[in-house]
Amino acid sequence: MRWSCFIKNQPSMMPRVSPQMMPRGTAPIILPLILLGMILVFAPAGAGAAIYFENLGYQVFQADTIIPRAHLYDSEDYQSMLLLPGTGAPLLLELGTQSVYEIAPEDLDLSGEDPVLSNLENGLFFCALITEEGSIHIDSPVRSYRLSPLPQFLGPATLAEVLALKPAYALDAREYLPDPDAIKMLKTVGEPVDIKVFFGTWCRLCKHLLPGFLRVMEEAGNPNFNVEFMGVDEDVMEPETLLQRYSVSQTPTIILLKNGSEIGRIEEAAVPNVEKELVAILVKS
Structure with a gap:
């Protein structure tokens, strides 16, 4: 929205000030101040900034190789996407204009859980955006990417199948440091325990919980x-x-069973120490 047009269309909100009401010589000063005040009142807080929320529904490829550390985010209105490719400058994908812009790192705040793009107008045109059969193509002489919809797993899946679709789980698992005492206890479990892990490739909490669980196992x-x-x-x-x-009814859900009977579960939580949660369940049983 152009604020000048907005103000122009709000005559009833502009104070009527006649020259007779002002001391001589003050009109050229006061009227601009009134206009400035109106702009400040009606300008939205944080204008020019946008928050982006993680989109786990795509895989990011370079050539035919998945980039495990790539991250994709949606704007609140789903009109643009933010791609952090792992290496190279971030890219802003404008879906309406089918354009891609390179973002200056200083315009992107990654200190919180959700990135904030502070300036939407500083981006440099990178290339055109191409959509084809559900995939998004970014083709530039400098670097190219393909964003393809992530297939959903339904039903039983092997660890190899999970990691094939979510290779970042393996990378994050390497960085997870489980509690040594909890690991010692888990090593001593002497009877069979079935563990059912219900998850979604699209699930944000699963992304945080499953790598730690894999490392613990x-x-x-x-x-x-x-x-x-x-x-x-x-x-x-x-x-x-x-x-x-x-x-x-929610994900992630990790269920522990002995002899076919449930002894406990962890559900819809990115617990900081999944190994301690497992030990607590096993000790009670």
């Missing part, structure tokens, strides 16, 4: 833990039979 190295992954759709409606059988 690897460090424990206990053959008595039988882990099975269950892919869930975004509405947590499918696979209906499995969701109903285990009373799952």
Whole structure:
């Protein structure tokens, strides 16, 4: 919105000041001040800045290789996307104009959970945006990317299948440092425990919880833990039979069972120490 037009269309809100009401010689000063005040009153807080929210529904490719550390974000109105490719400058994808702009790092605040782009007008044109069969193509002589919709897992999935779609889980698992005492206890579990992990490739909390869980299972190295992954759709409606059988209504949900009976669960939480949560459940049983 152009604020000059907005003010022009609001005559009833402009104070009527006649020359007779002002001391001689003050009109040229006061009227501009009134206009400035109106602009400040009606200018939105944080104008020119935009918050972006993570979009986990795409895989980012360079050539035919997934970039595990790439991150994609949506604007609040879904009219633009922000791509952090891992290497190289961030890119702003304007969906309406089908244009891509290179963003100066100083215009992007990554200190919080959600990035904030402080200036939407400083970007340098990078290339045109091409959409084809659901994928988004960024083709430039400098660097090119393909954003393809992430297939959803429904039902049982192996660890290899999970990591094929979410390779960042493996990278994040390497960085997770589990509690040594909890790992020692998990190593000593001497009876079979079935662990059902309900997750979504689209799920933000799963992104935080699953890498730590994978590292814990690897460090424990206990053959008595039988882990099975269950892919869930975004509405947590499918696979209906499995969701109903285990009373799952949110993700992530990690269920521990002994002899077919549930002994505890961790659900919809990015717990800081998943190994301690597992130990707490096992100790109670």
